[in-house]
Amino acid sequence: MVTSIRLIVGIIGSAICIVLYAVPILTFKRVIKEASVREFSCVPYILALFSTLTYSWYGFPVVSRGWENLSVSATCSIGVLFEASFICIYLWFAPRDKRKFVILMVSLVLGIFCVAVFVSSFIIHTHHMRKVFVGSIGIVTAMSMYSSPLVAVKQVMRTRSVEFMPFYLSLFSFLTSLIWMVYGILGRDPYITSPNAVGCFTGILQLVVYCIYNRCKEPPGKLRDSEQANDMDVVTSREEANGFRH
DSSP states (O other): OHHHHHHHHHHHHHHHHHHHHHTTHHHHHHHHHHTOOTTOOSHHHHHHHHHHHHHHHHTSTTTSSTTTTHHHHHHHHHHHHHHHHHHHHHHHHSOHHHHHHHHHHHHHHHHHHHHHHHIIIIIOOSHHHHHHHHHHHHHHHHHHHHHTHHHHHHHHHHHTOOTTSOHHHHHHHHHHHHHHHHHHHHTTOHHHHHHHHHHHHHHHHHHHHHHHHHSOOOOHHHHHHHHHHHHHHHHHHHHHHHHHHO
């Protein structure tokens, strides 16, 4: 009975998770249209790539017993394709300094993943220890992925604008974490349950912050004053720069 319920939960989780992976398409459609990454950060997508790579391997029969985590492996494999595509688009339109940083991070992620695959395949010889090893890496990567939106939360609170924290991304992040946490509980799998519990918390936090700052609108007069002040700052900065040149 529990196995059947877990299978159903896994299918639902896979469907919602794929939607979550697809949500940034709207963001990258904008990036392509404007031919600029603006203030968008690629770090969440790199961490998501690391997490999906790790859990796609975790659900593979080499690590898990049989296909007990087939839903996890299949879903994360699709996630790898999405995240890799987003990172490639980001690299295409990013300025040189950001491009170097992204290439360095992606290279580090791929290096660590390759080492994990090698160790779990040829050095560790039992399914239990392989799950402990790969699952522990998975917990770190997943928690890092779920914690990365806190950077966006900080930016929203600083700018009082929700422009760089899409609502649907936060919503589906929460729903995905909730479903997979239930999936992990049903399978008594701490390597799936614990990181998704963290994901539920960060998802709720994002939704609360979005609701607060989405309603936070500055009066037109105040906005004009702010724009004038920014213009004055720009003029002052230019004058200072000219002074330093001389």
